[in-house]
Amino acid sequence: MTLILSGMRDRRKYVLDSDSGVWTKTAEVLGDEGTSGFSGFADVRRVGLVARQTVFVAVYVLGGRAWVRMGDRTFDLDAPEIRMSRFAVAPLVKAFEVRERDVLLLRCRYWWADLHDWPGDDVIDIFLYIPANLGKVENRRRIAALWSLMQKGMRASEAATTVERSGFGGDGVA
Secondary structure, three states, rough: OEEEEEEEEOOOOEEEOOOOOHHEEEEEEEEOOOOOOOEEEEEEEEEOOOEEEEEOOOOOOOOOOEEEEEEEEEEEEEOOOEEEEEEEEEOOEEEEEEEEEOOOEEEEEEOOOOOOOOOHHHOOOHHHHHHHHHOOOOOOOHHHHHHHHHHHOOOHHHHHHHHHHOOOOOOOOO
């Protein structure tokens, strides 16, 4: 399926084929209200501390479930045994990990300085966004509901109002 994603740092439109993993970054900048077919966020990040490489990272909704794609690997955030975390390794060095139960599936380290004292407010680091905003089931359900409505063509503000009215309030319970 073809998904439309917004750039995490620059709001540029990305197009992702969820089956093949082929993605394209376009010159189009998405507005505040999103666009018909909006499915989530994407970024191209440099990972590694010495031997650095570029990797495509996307977080999106497909079939009502939250997914993360990193490089050529895809993870279902709604699978109960999948856990993702982001943490400081050293000053200016962060790590992002994906685990299934206690087995490490993926780890990347990268250079990053958080913009705010409280890292949960740093919305431009996709590796922080994923565990901070999608780490809890109730948050995933709320975001999945919002992005699913936007996939169907609903504007962001209208989708947010619909989600809140349907019972996903500030406590995240539906």
